[in-house]
Amino acid sequence: MKTKLKQMSRGVLSSALSLILLSNCAEVKNDDTPWVNIFDGKTLKGWTKIGGNADYEVKEGTIVGTSKIDTPNTFLRTDELYGDFILELDYKVDPKLNSGIQIRSNSFPDYKNGRVHGYQIEIDPSERAWSAGVYDEGSRGWLYTLDNNPEAQKAFNQNQWNHYRIEAIGDSIKTWINRVPAAFLVDDMTARGFIGLQVHSIGDNKDKEGTQVAWKNIKIVTNNVSKYAQKSPLDPFVVANNLTFEEKKNGWKILWDGKTTKGWRGAKIADFPKGGWEIKDGVLSVLASGGHESENGGDIVTKEKFSNFELKVDFKITEGANSGIKYYVDTELNKGKGSSIGLEFQILDDERHPDAKLGNHEGSRTVASLYDLIQADTTKVVKPIGDWNQAYIVSKDNHVEHWLNGKKVLEYERKSPEYRKLVAESKYKVWPNFGEGDQGRILLQDHGDHVSFRNVKIRPLNTNKNQ
DSSP states (O other): OHHHHHHHHHHHHHHHHHHHHHHHHHHHHHOOOOOEESSOSSOOTTEEEESSOOEEEEETTEEEEEOOTTOOOEEEEESSOBSSEEEEEEEEEOTTOOEEEEEEEEOOTTTGGGOOEEEEEEEOOSTTOOTTOEEEETTTEEEEOSTTOHHHHHHOOTTSOEEEEEEEETTEEEEEETTEEEEEEEOOSOSOBEEEEEEOOOTTOGGGTTOEEEEEEEEEEOSSHHHHOOOOOSOOEEOTTSOOHHHHHTTOEESSOSSSOTTEEESSSSSOOSSSEEEETTEEEEOOSSSOTTOSSOOEEESSOBSSEEEEEEEEEOTTOEEEEEEEEETTSOOSSSOOEEEEEEEEOTTTOGGGGOSSSTTTTSTTSBTTTBOOOTTOOOOOTTSOEEEEEEEETTEEEEEETTEEEEEEETTSHHHHHHHHTSGGGGSTTTTOOSOBEEEEOOOSSOEEEEEEEEEEOOSSTTO
């Protein structure tokens, strides 16, 4: 009897194993995704180390990264660049080490001396548990945290292999950790770049020296990716015209909400212009009217005045366009023809608009220059017509900087003898104390050409030195 029972048990076990094997085979067979391995399991062919001096090696079919003290973040990047793709991989990380997967990332000599920047899918074994959240390395910081996704936070397996699925299609980035939906981000900052495996800097912490992170089964799809995309039940976070986690934490606020005219009025009228400006799909555009300065809808200004601040504005120009972002604007000056008076971050198509060759100081009317006063760095990076550029202006205790697409292009001191000499040699010499007000409005200029704006954000700064 016992022998028969044993035989029956073995038979049941054998049948169960057969069913499992058949099921697994069916799953493999049903997965018609045209995966391509970007790690051959044996060598680092197709990959290059950049950024720091952490070690990477291949061990038993895995890429192993080992931390080193006194070196910055290190990345093993693909030699190939990717736009739209679906990426899957497995990783295991030491609980003491932070890491991440770079996607659509880049390293340019003219951006922070080659610093790696771009989207990072976080690997976070800390108690915070933001693994598979989205961080903007070397740029904007956290874009999508897991604070409101406890299921994804719990999905991470400490000291074990974890699985990521990452979909980057158009302006959408979706992530899964161990099959659990983790992040859904909508952002179009970078459309193409490399994939990178990060070993995070540990500073001089010898307790973390030699900690490791490993990756394996790295595969990608780049053709007809929408066909193989998966739906996410998460609500997307749209970066445009919204504050990111980092911005909220650091005191930024929205100057334009992406939908209404709230907080803005005409520079020379009490209300927002009835024509000449358009709000559509989260974009604020001044419409073309023949290239004449402030003769259609007219300039628009913030109702609020600002003194010390950081200002960020995305702008997009059309061919031959001219416009500007002005600050410390006094709308009580120049109530006649032309634009309101203030310091100006120039917006211009340098190649096609004649203003690029004009100005009382050479090059001072080119894009990102302090209009008619100081020329922007000629090595500036300007994105093509139709792409978004980012203007960043910081003014603190009369020290002012202009940045374009993450690179500082000029700086000056308001009210200084050097500044006043420049004004005396410019078109602004007719305005007493030009640009020296302690506060003023922010202005977006109507120069008669089609120019678009979005992500208009400001961070008011304290006047004390510890800000």
